[in-house]
Amino acid sequence: MARNVSTQRKIVVTVVAWTIGILIFFPILWTFLTSFKTEAEAIASPPSLFFFDWTTENYHEVQSRSNYFLHFMNSVVVSFGSTLIGLIIAIPSAWAMAFSPTKRTKDVLMWMLSTKMMPSVGVLVPMYLLFRNTGLLDTRTGLVIVLTLINLPIIIWMLYTYFKEIPGEILEAARMDGASLTKEIIYVLTPMAIPGIASTLLLNIILAWNEAFWTLNLSAAKAAPLTAFIASYSSPEGLFYAKLSAASTMAIAPILILGWFSQKQLVRGLTFGAVK
């Protein structure tokens, strides 16, 4: 239904919305621009928005001085690793709960969610000690384990809500057509569930990439992902705005792009399916 909206009103709304949108986005834009300035220009007064000598010097500096690539790879390994392991554990569980529910399924789901409500700080001390005693402190393996566990409930929940939308009759039809359980999963369930699994993967990578409690507390120089690496800029020496900006831009760019592609799934995943 075409609503009757005057063009004048539309223009006013457009101007207001764009202004607010740009204001909200400005810190990110500013970081991006600053990353191409020299350190002197970065703190120049008055600051210049676009008219400065663009340089990629900072990006080289960040890499050569602090081995940026190592931390980037740590982030990649930790977020992809924890997400993939989480999916492998969660897909069968979500499948079972969606298509073979029992009286207790709802309770199990709620209980899983409740583990997410436990504040991390409540188990910080034992986790730290356990990791220290088992040599997992400051290792990628250790971070993958923790991030898998903290995000597992969200993965299961998201998959569950997606699987729920696949009509059970279709799986029964496959069963009638002679498909074994394995074939049923390979030929019928998985192809139908791929969009849901992909969204879950995307959202979880975002969450894992940005996780900033366990990564800060359980990693140091060796396994530190970007969250922890960037945090080391909180007590800097000398001029560093441009380099901070360059490191930050590289740290947030992949996730910004992923996130923009998965806006809808963000809502659904973050509200455990309560808002779609």
Add this chain to the structure above:
Amino acid sequence: MGNITLRNVSKVFGAHAVIPSIDLNINDGEFVVFVGPSGCGKSTLLRLIAGLEDVSDGEIVIDGKNATELPPAQRGLSMVFQSYALYPHMSVRSNIGFPLKMANEDKAVIDKKVADAARVLNLTDYLDRKPRQLSGGQRQRVAIGRAIVRQPKAFLFDEPLSNLDAALRVNMRLEISQLHQDLKTTMVYVTHDQVEAMTMADKIVVLNRGRIEQVGSPLDLYHKPDNLFVAGFIGSPRMNFVSGSSATPYKAHTMGIRPEHLVLSKESGTWSGTVGVAEHLGSDTFLHVNVDDIGTMTARVSGDFAVTHGDRVFLTPDAQRVHRFDDKGLAIR
């Protein structure tokens, strides 16, 4: 060959017995319809036969072999679901061929059988489409195609027409009946629509609250209902029931008379009343008459019979066609 025998079959969910205990025999080649109001257990019964649910007790024998513990895939049955349950990510060709692929048939055999099925069902031009690109009737035919390619011992239909519009439903009804005559394979068909049951079945099983009320041919059930429930369920419009003092002359606790077995007159008759609503179908007219001392009765008269709202009419039941029931609701014969 496809005879199916249920012995003492029951199904309990928690503390609730959906099906207390059922014995039933379905002969090879028969078209059997399970009919009953919603929640009567007819779909559950079908799913028990299919193997999609476990029986709580009793046994299911298919083709002389005890199939009670067999998984659905090994029972040799095909099923057409209410929602058609087509695989949305597969083309019509792959949908129809899926059971054969699961049976590890040769590619060439699959192609041939799919092509044959498609020809029979008028789907040849649509083989490369996805289910969402098809109309309701076409989807229905794909579901049937998927069921027939594997040449099952029996077909199971779970309310397959309930998602179609009225005109299409009549068409598909004919097509399924035609299919049955061509294939001569056992069919078990679940519906809540007694018209479907009457028009298609060789044998109707009337279910109510998980119990079989009566088993018989459509005309058996129409002419000789065993009890009040069957009498009221089969036939449209519903049978009129009269109980109390008006039923006493017929030596029954309740007497029943179908609308088409009431003789109407403007001069005299057993009962008198005022015409409430008259539904004109053209060929027939259904009159809802407020009969004095009894209440509303429905009568079917020829479309020529001219009456309007408020007219006084007289009704006389055809004595040969009166159904008599005792105080337990069972037929007196």
Add this chain to the structure above:
Amino acid sequence: MATLHTRSAARLMIAPSVLLLLAWMIVPLAMTIYFSFLRYNLLMPGMEEFAGFSNYSYFLTDPAFFQAIFNTLAIVLGVLFITVVGGIALALLLDQPMFGQGIVRILVIAPFLIMPTVAALVWKNMFMNPVNGLFAWVAKLFGLQPFDFLANAPLMSVILIVAWQWLPFATLILLTALQSLDEEQKEAAQMDGASAWSRFIYLVLPHLSRAITVVILIQTIFLLSVFAEILVTTNGGPGTQSTNLTFLVYAQALLQFDVGGASAGGIIAVILANIVAFFLMRMIGKTLEA
């Protein structure tokens, strides 16, 4: 509803998740509870002894604890206020027809996708810094004295940064909910002569109430344990002015190495979070039935 065969397969498939989460929930938590009754400092290994409730009484009588509770609540409530009110306003704005709606949406969502340490450091250095920050420059432009946000209003600064990160979340969810409002309902209300304001009060706001509840509850869970933003900006200070409960426990454990005290604090945090979680679970449980 299924057969015995699929049911037992199902149980087998759920088992790994359940066992993992069960272990994750019980083992560390049990250890925390155990440690909370010990006098246990990492700097003095081998000196552990049973301490009864002394860790709790120490923690509960520490003035920093009350400051931390207050700060925790201030962060939760402050951020909630800004994001819910701002989120409703933004969602209403973005729901209007305009040019380039998709792009504006993308701009607004962006802060939520930024990792907390980046967000906090960018705000701290490039905006709130009293010498080189952009805010300082704006102040000087108007001839005002630059304001040292993190030194003079640390808690407010933290709230501001966290609110910037969570505003997109509230906006996105409220916008999604808004778009599910039946267009015909709005038109019916228009036909009934309802003004824009009364349409908002009687139609839109009730429709949004569920989404608002979800936003409040989920944000509360996350906001109770804000950590990285405090760590990289104020480090809890000056003094304990911007220390929340999470940061206090962290400091007790990994800066003072007091395992017993930190564990007692952790248990208190768990109890507080559970009170909130109780309501959240009931809420989400209801939507599960629908």
